Amino acid sequence: MDLLIILTYVAFAWAVFKIFRIPVNKWTVPTAALGGVFLIGALILLMNYNHPYTSLAQKAVIAIPVTPQVTGVVSDVTQKQDIRIKKGEILFRLERTRYQARVERIQADLMTAIHNVHVLKGQMDEAIANTSHVSAERDRLFKEYQRYLMGSQAKVNPFSERDIDNARQDFLAQDALVKSSVAEQAQIKSQLDSVVNGEQSQVVSLRAQLSEALYNLEQTVVRAPSNGYVTQVLIRPGSYAAALPLRPVMIFIPEQKRQIIAQFRQNSLLRLKAGDEAEVVFNALPGRIFSGRLTRILPVVPGGAYQAQGTLQSLSVVSGSDGVLAIIELDPDSEVDALPDGIFAQVAVYSDHFAHVSVMRKVLLRMTSWLHYLYLDH
The missing domain is CATH 1.10.287 (Helix Hairpins)
Incomplete structure (x- = not known):
């Protein structure tokens, strides 16, 4: 320029x-x-x-990598590639036989567990009745045994030692049955008392497993997270899709406000303020000027961002990573919306200082736009 x-x-x-x-x-x-x-x-x-100017600007867009939540073989893929689709429309499907079978198996186990709870309640009632019965019989035999003991202490003993011993053994045997019945009753009661949120614990566990299985079954159908479009659909029926975050199978571009990301020199920072007027020219639209506003300056320089690693970190010296990033929002324009996302541009920002000099920048920016007819490299 x-x-x-x-x-x-x-x-x-x-x-x-x-x-x-x-x-x-x-x-x-x-x-x-x-x-x-x-x-x-x-x-x-x-x-x-x-009035800063930069030739490093781009029509930026946020992309969402699409990764299935479950693993399986692709059975169906949308044909709407690079076409606007609505939120909830199907992007692709996975084979669901395995996940459907797991749902049905857990449903069967859940029905069995619920039935077992009713069986346990019946067994509890039976155990209580049995305990009452054997306790009554034990009390009767105890009284019989006491009668034999009292008879043995009389002057004339009408009972033999054998009769007394048999009465004692019958009482002890019945007392053992009472203890066994009480233990069985306590065991059944402990199973019934293992309750979570008002339900037996095994039933609660199976309900949780069923919810997870139903969720996984639902995830075999991958849908659009919002309005937008998918591009470069490379999967086909028969492809294997894994639930790995590092292996997305599709890229989804959501509908969003079209923004220009521009990289300025660091010495332009004193004259870049939110709200300043901005103009943008695109290589793909020679001779056209598009107006907008500088909305904000990103609070970090790309070359100054560091991550924890296994080695000592030195200063970043990568060329082109030391610029200040600014976001430009353009006024609504159908021609800009029709441009491919990611296309490059040049941006000029006009501050309030020496406003009369901005005329030169505007003229030069228009000359730059006209030069795009010549297919010149910048």
Whole structure:
């Protein structure tokens, strides 16, 4: 862009020499050259400092990598590639036989567990009744045994030692049955008392497993997370899709406000403020100028971001990573919306300082846009 200013001045000086027939000699040529150096130098410094420009800008868009939550073989893929789709539309399906079978198996186990709870309640009632029965029989035999003992202590013992021993053994045997029945009753009660949120623990566990199985079954159908489109769909029926975050199978581009990300020199930071007027030109649209606003400056420089590693970290010296990133929001325009996401652009921001010099920047930006007709590399 500085070259355009110099060439413009050279053309203007040549026209002045020709129109006014100024003689070319050792005084006029150095005067024009030195005057151009001071004039152009001052204008370039004022313009570059107060109205920053960058050729490093891009129509940025946030992409969502699509990774299935479950693993399986792809059975069906959407045909709507690079076409707007609505939230919830199917992107692809996975074979669901294995996940359906697990749901049905857990459902069967759950029904069995619920039935077992009713069986346990019946067994509990039966155990209580049995305990009452054997306890009554034990009490009767105890009284019988006591009667034999009291008879043995009389002057005339009507019972033999054998009768007394049999009565004692019958009582002890019945007492053992009572203890066994009480233990069985306690065991059944402990199973019934293992309750979580009002339900038997095994039933709760199976319900949780069923919820997880139903969720996994539902995840065999992968849907659009929002309105947008998918691009470069490379999977086909028969492809294997794994639930690995590092292996997405599809890229989804959600609908979003179209923004321009521009990278400026660090010495432009004092003249970049949110709300400043901005203009953008695209390589793909020669001769067109698009207006917008600088919305914010990102609070970090890409080259200054570090992550914990197994080695000592040194300063980043990667070329092109030291610029300040700014976000430009363009005014609504159908031509901009029709451009492919990720396309490159050039941006100029106009501050309130030396506003009259911004006319030069605007003229130069339009000249840059016209040069795009020539397929020049920048």
